[in-house]
Amino acid sequence: MAVVEIKSLVKHYGKVQALKGVSLSVEKGEIFGLLGRNGAGKTTMVKILLGIVQPTSGFAFLLEQPAGAAEARKRVGFLPEDHRFPDYHTGRSVLDFYGTLYGMSRSDRLKRIAEVLDLVHLTEAADRKIRTYSKGMKQRVGLAQAMLHRPDVFFLDEPTDGVDPIGRREIREVLVQLKNEGKTIFVNSHILSEVELITSRVAILEEGTMKKQGSVQELTKTQNLYELKVEGDPVPSLDAIAKTGASARKVPGGLEVVLPDGMKIGTVIDILRNRGVEIMGVNQKKQSLEDIFIETVTGEVVEG
Amino acid sequence: MIFLAFLRDSLRETIDKKSFWILASICIFFVLLCFSISFTPLPPEAAFQEATTSFNVVMGPTFLRKRFDKMRFEVSNCREVPPDALFKEARYEFSLKLKDEDALQEFYEAIWKESALERDKTKEEGYKDPKLDVPGMTKPYPAPSEREQVKYLQKRFAQVGHVSLWIMPDEAAGPGHFSLKWIATGPHKEVGYRASFLFGLFSGTIGSGLQVGLIASTIETIFAEWVAGVFGLLAGLIFTAFSVPGMLEKGNVEILLSKPISRITLLLYKYLGGLTYVFLLSVILIGGSWLAISLRMNYWNTTYLWSIGILTFQFAILYSISVLFAVLWRSWLGSILMTTVSWFGFWAVNWIHQDVIHNPILAGKIPDWVTSVGDLLYFILPKTRYLDKLNNEMLRKSHATDELMKALAGTVHFPPGVSWESAIISSAIFTMIILALACWRFSRKDY
Numbered sequence: 001m002a003v004v005e006i007k008s009l010v011k012h013y014g015k016v017q018a019l020k021g022v023s024l025s026v027e028k029g030e031i032f033g034l035l036g037r038n039g040a041g042k043t044t045m046v047k048i049l050l051g052i053v054q055p056t057s058g059f060a061f062l063l064e065q066p067a068g069a070a071e072a073r074k075r076v077g078f079l080p081e082d083h084r085f086p087d088y089h090t091g092r093s094v095l096d097f098y099g100t101l102y103g104m105s106r107s108d109r110l111k112r113i114a115e116v117l118d119l120v121h122l123t124e125a126a127d128r129k130i131r132t133y134s135k136g137m138k139q140r141v142g143l144a145q146a147m148l149h150r151p152d153v154f155f156l157d158e159p160t161d162g163v164d165p166i167g168r169r170e171i172r173e174v175l176v177q178l179k180n181e182g183k184t185i186f187v188n189s190h191i192l193s194e195v196e197l198i199t200s201r202v203a204i205l206e207e208g209t210m211k212k213q214g215s216v217q218e219l220t221k222t223q224n225l226y227e228l229k230v231e232g233d234p235v236p237s238l239d240a241i242a243k244t245g246a247s248a249r250k251v252p253g254g255l256e257v258v259l260p261d262g263m264k265i266g267t268v269i270d271i272l273r274n275r276g277v278e279i280m281g282v283n284q285k286k287q288s289l290e291d292i293f294i295e296t297v298t299g300e301v302v303e304g
Numbered sequence: 305m306i307f308l309a310f311l312r313d314s315l316r317e318t319i320d321k322k323s324f325w326i327l328a329s330i331c332i333f334f335v336l337l338c339f340s341i342s343f344t345p346l347p348p349e350a351a352f353q354e355a356t357t358s359f360n361v362v363m364g365p366t367f368l369r370k371r372f373d374k375m376r377f378e379v380s381n382c383r384e385v386p387p388d389a390l391f392k393e394a395r396y397e398f399s400l401k402l403k404d405e406d407a408l409q410e411f412y413e414a415i416w417k418e419s420a421l422e423r424d425k426t427k428e429e430g431y432k433d434p435k436l437d438v439p440g441m442t443k444p445y446p447a448p449s450e451r452e453q454v455k456y457l458q459k460r461f462a463q464v465g466h467v468s469l470w471i472m473p474d475e476a477a478g479p480g481h482f483s484l485k486w487i488a489t490g491p492h493k494e495v496g497y498r499a500s501f502l503f504g505l506f507s508g509t510i511g512s513g514l515q516v517g518l519i520a521s522t523i524e525t526i527f528a529e530w531v532a533g534v535f536g537l538l539a540g541l542i543f544t545a546f547s548v549p550g551m552l553e554k555g556n557v558e559i560l561l562s563k564p565i566s567r568i569t570l571l572l573y574k575y576l577g578g579l580t581y582v583f584l585l586s587v588i589l590i591g592g593s594w595l596a597i598s599l600r601m602n603y604w605n606t607t608y609l610w611s612i613g614i615l616t617f618q619f620a621i622l623y624s625i626s627v628l629f630a631v632l633w634r635s636w637l638g639s640i641l642m643t644t645v646s647w648f649g650f651w652a653v654n655w656i657h658q659d660v661i662h663n664p665i666l667a668g669k670i671p672d673w674v675t676s677v678g679d680l681l682y683f684i685l686p687k688t689r690y691l692d693k694l695n696n697e698m699l700r701k702s703h704a705t706d707e708l709m710k711a712l713a714g715t716v717h718f719p720p721g722v723s724w725e726s727a728i729i730s731s732a733i734f735t736m737i738i739l740a741l742a743c744w745r746f747s748r749k750d751y
Contacts, residue, residue, distance in 0.1 A: 013750070047558065047750075047751075050558075050561070050562045051561065051562075052557075052558055052561045052562065052750070052751050053750040053751070054748070054750060070564040070565070070566065071564070073562060073563065073564040074564040076562065078558070078559065078562040080555060080558040080559060080562075082554065082555050083555045083556070083558070083559055084553055084554065084555030084556045085556065085559075086313070086316075086317065086550065086556065088316050088317050088320030088321075089313075089316060093316065096309075097309055097312070097313055098559075098563065100305060100306055100308075100309035101306060101309065101560075101563040101564070101565050102563065102564060103305075103306075103564075145559070155562075
């Protein structure tokens with residue numbers, strides 16, 4: 001079942017085209033990462049799904065309801081980027097207010113508020129005014145309000161923004177726990193290493209266009225690029241290697257080899273050994289999500 | 305339950321501001337001022353004597369008056385006459401005389417001058433004699449008819465609130481002697497009061513001869529029209545102007561709009577939250593001052609409490625404009641400015657409608673197109689000033705009899721068509737249209 005279904009979504013802000021016919025599908029139980037530069041259209045897409053922004057054309061469905069339907073919003077937890085809670089509230093009172101908007105009973109609110117505050121490690125500061133909170137604490141309140149009503153889908157825009165490394169790890173653990181409970185999580189983040197750690201699928205938006213989407217494994221697929229650490233001079237072997245169809249170049253401490261499809265690295269190792277070069281190590285190189293992202297949005301090839 | 309959550313949210317927002325506590329303190333200060341006022345009944349004879357101190361003035365056309373400094377009266381033989389079958393209310397009998405021959409002469413002169421003025425008033429060209437001289441008459445002035453003398457006194461007593469009064473010339477005692485019978489116009493038999501302010505720091509005889517209810521109504525009118533009606537409303541507008549723009553701040557509005565509550569409900573609840581806040585402040589200010597006035601004067605009239613509803617209604621009109629501009633501009637400053645300008649505009653349109661277009665004195669002198677535009681604007685726009693005036697009128701009428709109102713020239717003459725019903729219904733329709741516009745814009749806007 002697709003939790004999010006977007007087809008040919010277009011959004012214009014006056015002359016600015018924020019989305020130019022984006023299509024996307026997110027399945028239940030996924031942690032989906034939406035990547036893109038500032039202004040790429042990520043936030044607009046999420047806002048359309050939540051009914052905060054009206055689309056110019058196209059279709060967007062959330063939990064099988066038209067985008068923005070109150071029925072769907074009941075089952076959604078949302079943490080916007082640069083969120084700002086009314087600073088006259090305490091952490092606890094703002095959660096109580098939002099809980100009421102979801103129609104939660106008083107007893108349920110009391111119980112659940114205590115749970116989520118504990119989950120984000122904010123119990124001790126719960127009765128302090130939000131204006132006294134650090135950025136990281138505000139981020140935790142934001143996460144708590146998104147989880148408060150036990151939603152099925154989360155839209156989290158920069159969920160670890162302003163949080164210290166330990167807090168970031170805790171938030172990642174919470175997200176993984178939610179995924180294990182069958183929740184669907186939609187994450188916008190600039191911290192690509194984190195996205196890579198937790199997401200199962202990602203999409204890359206650039207200037208309102210969906211440039212790439214797929215599983216993290218697919219996108220960061222292993223390339224036929226190897227780094228060999230060697231002892232001895234490998235340069236005399238380069239011609240022999242080239243004759244096999246592979247390309248090799250000398251790098252400090254060894255060789256970097258790119259194999260043609262179907263060829264094994266053993267062939268290159270044999271050539272080197274036959275010429276008295278000792279192989280100290282072999283490392284198959286892989287592109288990170290960050291490499292893929294930069295390559296996609298700038299067109300610049302990044303070698304892993 | 306959601307509405308209560310918004311109310312709690314509005315309350316939290318309100319009490320979080322230092323300015324609210326300053327405002328609440330000012331309200332309490334005004335209420336304490338009311339508590340510091342006291343009215344001690346004067347002995348009837350002294351009160352009647354006090355009343356006569358203003359009898360030596362003849363009012364001409366606007367800003368023109370003549371004072372007769374030697375005209376002095378003496379009150380004596382004042383005694384209470386118990387109620388009987390004919391007169392249910394308490395009453396007094398007393399004698400009044402001009403102090404001496406000079407006083408009598410000025411008394412006659414004043415009557416002649418006033419008679420001349422009365423005659424001139426009926427002429428189309430208006431008053432001819434700005435010095436209030438009586439043509440063809442020199443001192444010593446002959447005695448006017450007894451009827452004229454009684455009429456002069458009757459009018460002077462009425463001007464200070466004594467309307468149920470029988471005045472008979474005391475022929476046996478001689479010229480300038482009168483015997484009078486006074487009947488209370490209300491449940492109180494007090495004739496006059498010595499007033500003190502700030503727990504006796506300032507005191508004096510004010511409103512001599514006025515009924516306590518009329519004094520109370522004067523204070524209440526000041527509160528309803530000025531303290532609460534201007535200062536209170538303005539302060540309320542300023543403090544609530546932050547509410548909707550605050551809700552629409554980036555980062556906050558997205559969270560609220562992602563909740564399963566419709567935008568229209570969200571905006572209306574926020575609006576009602578602001579109204580509730582002002583309603584509570586009105587209860588403090590009007591309710592507190594009512595309690596203080598009632599306790600200090602031992603005079604309980606609940607009509608004043610209607611001012612709470614009227615003030616809240618006036619605020620509802622103005623706050624709808626504030627909300628509309630908050631939605632359009634997301635700026636509290638813009639909201640305050642536009643609301644204040646609109647408020648002044650409504651006031652001006654109402655004033656022009658009442659005091660210019662439909663002023664009998666200016667009848668026929670106003671171009672037709674001005675009348676048409678004024679009437680149209682009056683019809684469309686809220687009637688905030690008329691609500692004030694109607695409230696004042698209701699207050700005064702609740703405290704004084706029609707007879708007293710007439711004598712005091714306190715009755716406000718409203719143009720045809722102006723009534724509570726028309727003022728409330730047209731203002732409510734305007735407010736609903738403005739709110740509908742705000743809701744329509746809010747429900748379609750991208751955030």
